Amino acid sequence: MKCIITIELGTNGVRIFAFDLSGHVIGSMKGYYPSFHTEPDYSEQDPEQIFITTLYVLKNLLNEYIHPKEYKVSCICFSAAMHSVLAVDRNGNPLGNAITWSDNRAKQEAWELRSSALGKSLYAATGTPIHPMSPMLKIAWIRNHDKERFRQTSKFLSIKSYIIHQLTGEYMIDYSIASATGLLNIHTVTWEADALQYAGITDAQLPGLAPVSATAGKLKKAYQQSLGLPVETKILIGSSDGCLATLGDGAKGEGEATITIEDSGAVRVMGPAVLKDEQMRFFNYVLTEDRYVSGGPTNNGGNIFEWFTRQFGDFNNPFDIEHSMQQLIEEASRAPVGSDGLLFLPYLLGERAPIWNANARGVYFGLNIKHERRHFVRAAIEGIMYEIYSIGKTLSEQRNIESLSVNGSFGTIPFCTQLIADMFNKPVRLRRKFHSVSFGAWLLSATEMGIYKTLEQAARTVELPDVYKPDEQHHAVYADYFGIFEKLSNKLFDEFEAISNLQHKHAITKYTST
Template sequence: MECIITIELGTNAVRVFAFDLKGDVVASAKGSYPTFHIQPDYSEQDPEQIFITMLYVLKNLITEKLHPKMYSIRSVCFLASMHSVLAIDHQGVPLGNVITWADNRGKKEANELKQSPLGKVIYNATGTPIHPMSPLIKIAWLKNNDSERFSKAFKFLSMKSYILQQLTGEYVIDYSLASATGLLNIHTMEWEPTALEFAGITSDRLPRLMSVFSSPGKLRKEYQTSLGLSPDTQIMIGSSDGCMATLGAGTWREDKATVTIEDSGAVRVVGKEVLRDEKQRFFNYLIAKNCYVSGGPTNNGGVVFEWFAKQFGDFRIPFDTEQIMEGLIREACNVRAGSDGLIYLPYLLGERAPLWNANARGSYFGINIKHERSHFIRATIEGILYEIYSIGKILQEHRAINSLSINGSFATIPFCAQLMADIFNKPVHTVTNFSSAARGAFLLNAIDMGIYSDLEQAAGSTPFQETLYPREQDHATYTRYFRIFERLSVKLEDEFEEIADLQQGGE
């Protein structure tokens, strides 16, 4: 029996899935790694720890779950979170940690570029909003603030590019992941000269561009041996987690949107044309030529509720965090829609779409003497989903959306899924396997193998588990409270800026 392995290099964990050729999951495994916030706005990870964790999880899955069942591995496909930057020297050795998407230290560079005419030129060419998340801004920050590391850097890689170089010896990046760097021209599918000049680099300091269906080469012999893989096992470069989650969610029609909420979140649509927004609020990422995934990301998804659980959950009984979160959700069910007037701004990690404000901060608004812990729990969940809706709301200025397909460990919690239907006032489809990103990577392989003819046919193969419909009364309540949420998010911009300055020791 043959199977396909997908390896997702996520924000806080590597997730490995094995699919049979029918698309059913036959095995899965996960390994976590920490993120370091050594100063305000810093978000880094140890690339060697990620690589070792990936090898450990992959080897265990193969030796403990696949080989005993006589599965042979036909292909291994990679996908990864976007916007990471790792500087490496001529020997391929990392120069410090990998900088993640959540890193906000390039605020000054981002603000100056966004307010200049060049910012609009680069945004229109690359489809990536000007924000500290962008590798374009991260590299510019290194140039301006860490000149020693910048000058020593032989190449600037994504985390996935580094993993693939370790495994195959090749420095490569797929067009899809490259289109999230702010350095790729999504129209010519080449590195954008104006962006390169702003970053202070030339194209030879970036990895080689490849199609998402391409292979960087064979596994090095030492990894063939240690992992127990055949020399004929195909290595597919794959794509980004966001684009794969959209493909795996089965929403390849222009009247549907995908909502993904894991630690972070996003609302995405697919189309043959770039969504043009004068306010530069959307991303436009490539999957293949003339095929774009457009939408907006939020920093503040499930990670916010996990933060709440760790701070305010009942840990007197030694349950793990996931069990504590389940208990909190049961408690939130006892509170009416709208949390009796308590509103939460979930901006614990700054915010991307639609605010694009790295200084945004979280807050509870409307607290009164009758509010209890259960109100804060529900308000926290509602705040996360209001933020998701704020992205969907502006997308609908450009695209009619009739239904949602949701995926991700937070979005597919039944309580959260129903709230999304109520807030959006649209049917919500849940997929059978919540790991839509992994399924998307499997579908890339399946297209390459000829099982499906193209991306649209592959997406149409995704089965839906159930459909949730909006509750009219709750939607009316959420509409009223969302207006306040939306106004607060804008009105507090000056206060966000001032408190950020105070954190940095400003006057």
């Protein structure tokens, strides 16, 4: 019996699924790794810890589900979060930690570039919004502020490129992850000369470009032996988590949109053309050379409610975060729709779409003497969903959205899914207890193996049986409060900048005084 394994390198951990050739899950496992926030606006991860965790989880899954049942692994397909940057030396050794998508240290470079003619030209060519998330800007920051690391760097990699290099010895990056770097011309699918010049690098300092269905070499002999995998096991380079989540939900074209809320979140559409926007609010990433995934991301998804839970939840067991989150969600359900006028701006990590403001901060607004903890809990969840709705509302200026699907561990919590349906006033489809990124990777693998002729044919097989229908009265309440949420997000621009500058000023003072 043959099987396909998918490896998703997510923000807070690695998820590994095993599927049979009919798309049924044989087994799955997850391993966790931390992010480090050593200074304001910094977000980093240890690449060696990610690699060791990935190997550990993969070996355990093979030993528990695959080898005892004598499955033969035909293919291992990778997916990963976007916008990571890891500098390595000429021997492939990391020069410090990987910088993740949520890192905002390059906000000054982003601000200057975004307001320039070059910034507008680069956005049109690359489809990547001018924001500190962009690896192009992260590399520019290293060049400007960490000159010794920049001098020693042989290549700048994504986390996925690093993991694949460790396993196979090949330096490769798929079109999808590459199109989120700000360095790839998505129209010619080649590295963009003006972007390279801005970052101060050459294309020789980047991994080789490859389509998402490309084979990323063979496993090194040491890993063939330790994992018990044959030499012919195909290593598929795969795509980004966002593109595969959209594929895994069966989104095919006009009228369909997919919402993902995991740690971060996004609203995405798929189509044969890029979305052009003079305000540079949308991303346009390559799935295949004639198929683009477009939309807007938020920094602040399930990670914000997890933060809220750790600060204000009740813990019988200090490690039982999921039980504490569920208790708070049940408490939120006892508060009225709209939280009696208490609003929460969830911008604890700055924000990307649609305001693209790395200085944005979290705010509770509308607090009065009658508000209780249940209102704070519900307002926190509603704030995350208002932000998702604001992306969808902006996206609907460019594309007609008639149907929605939702995926991600936070978005598919029934309470949250119903909030999405009510805010958008549209039915929302999903498969609970199913991971769309991994299934998208299975669809990609199955297409590459010839089970499907095209990705479009593969997407047509996706079924989303669960439907949440909107409550129009709830929608009316949310529509009223969303108007205030939207105004606050833009009106507080100067105050966001001022508090960020003060935080930076006093952080420097504290550092120099110690």
